[in-house]
Amino acid sequence: SQTIHQWPATLVQPVGSPLSLECTVEGTSNPNLYWYRQAAGRGLQLLFYSVGIGQISSEVPQNLSASRPQDRQFILSSKKLLLSDSGFYLCAWRMKGDRGGSPLHFGNGTRLTVT
């Protein structure tokens, strides 16, 4: 069966510090990978998605970036965090094919507080 690992679970970082969140998927190959952010009491905002190694689509211009160095690894980074980067970051994967009908499967999320 497929599993998705996301770490760390919680993170407190000062403004201006760098960020690296990592996500890995097991039990499947060539998945689509996603990063979402959820501000307190809000819905999920799509940040980045990737359909393959090195292929990143950015949805929201901001000081975050994403990379996919390996098939089942997705990394979210920032060089300098802003207060507004605080939130609940969720990594997700879904299968390709199935005429696009496959659902997203989420990791447990990282709660980031920028102080």
Place this chain on the structure above:
Amino acid sequence: QKEVEQNSGPLSVPEGAIASLNCTYSDRVSQSFFWYRQYSGKSPELIMSIYSNGDKEDGRFTAQLNKASQYVSLLIRDSQPSDSATYLCAVRTSSASKIIFGSGTRLSIRP
């Protein structure tokens, strides 16, 4: 206009009643629709997927899709206190890999 819209609630429903959650979307060529449940502080979990017009039932849950009206809904029968959560509607857009979420509806089941 937001791509996916939901009433934020809170929606309060007595235990045992039917809860009705609604979602509209703007991309007319969207093909895949999903309902997720999210408990406070947790990640979303899939309840149902629906792709064709009409109703799809799974236990106490029924998803309804009307592509002409660009409308998808979720009915929860025999509501239980454990159903109290935020329900997120998600749509796979015409850009085949993008899945966009609504802002969610907070549901509260009162005993």
